[in-house]
Amino acid sequence: MADQKILEKDQTFASFDLDPRLSRAIAQLEFTHPTLVQAKAIPLALAGKDILARARTGSGKTAAFALPIIQKLLEAKEVCIFTIAQITF
Numbered sequence: 001m002a003d004q005k006i007l008e009k010d011q012t013f014a015s016f017d018l019d020p021r022l023s024r025a026i027a028q029l030e031f032t033h034p035t036l037v038q039a040k041a042i043p044l045a046l047a048g049k050d051i052l053a054r055a056r057t058g059s060g061k062t063a064a065f066a067l068p069i070i071q072k073l074l075e076a077k078e079v080c081i082f083t084i085a086q087i088t089f
């Protein structure tokens with residue numbers, strides 16, 4: 001669990017409106033509040049913005065970059081499956 005000083009207590013991961021599968025995985029890891037770097041970077045990444053972030057080891061940078069990537073992959077997979085289904089039927 002992240003150091004309490006770096007958590008963004010006013011925000012939760014639920015506020016990012018992530019795919020339910022991703023939200024479940026985050027909840028299973030018992031993460032509720034994003035760290036400061038996550039709270040700042042995730043919304044920008046989900047909006048397609050470029051990010052350059054610098055923070056201490058253990059501050060959550062990897063999740064700040066990875067969660068939006070996984071979210072976009074899940075969205076793309078759903079669109080791809082829907083498109084294939086339309087072509088098939």
